[in-house]
Amino acid sequence: MEKIDPNEFRKRRDELYRILEGIARHADQQSQGRCPYKNRYNQCTASFGCRNQRKPTPPESKPRCVGDDKLNYRGAWVV
Ligand code: SF4
Known part of the structure; x- marks a missing residue:
């Protein structure tokens, strides 16, 4: 099995977090009124x-x- 590069893992996790955070924030705002x-x-x-x-x-x-x-x-x- 291929080893996971911890720095690469962290970089991808942070990018995923950044994307999902924006989606969650938008959904949260919409749910306040609609x-x-x-x-x-x-x-x-x-x-x-x-x-x-x-x-x-x-x-x-x-x-x-x-x-x-x-x-x-x-x-x-x-x-
Ligand atoms: S009519 Fe239906 S969709 Fe509109 S506010 Fe009432 S429950 Fe919600």
């Missing part, structure tokens, strides 16, 4: 009621989400 049930088409995928849900168009699709991604969406959930 509801996790809102898909990329601004449709609601939740299986519970929410004040931000509006009738789907067309009727057979998922409900529309009118949340503005600025409010704390958790208060709108009907449990």
Whole structure:
């Protein structure tokens, strides 16, 4: 088995950390405002009621989400 160069290992680990840190920071910021049930088409995928849900168009699709991604969406959930 080939020996691992500790310096090369450290260099690659630090590079991986740098990349993942940026991704994690961006995901963390997005999760502060955008509801996790809102898909990329601004449709609601939740299986519970929410004040931000509006009738789907067309009727057979998922409900529309009118949340503005600025409010704390958790208060709108009907449990
Ligand atoms: S309607 Fe409510 S639960 Fe659904 S995506 Fe919008 S904020 Fe989230």
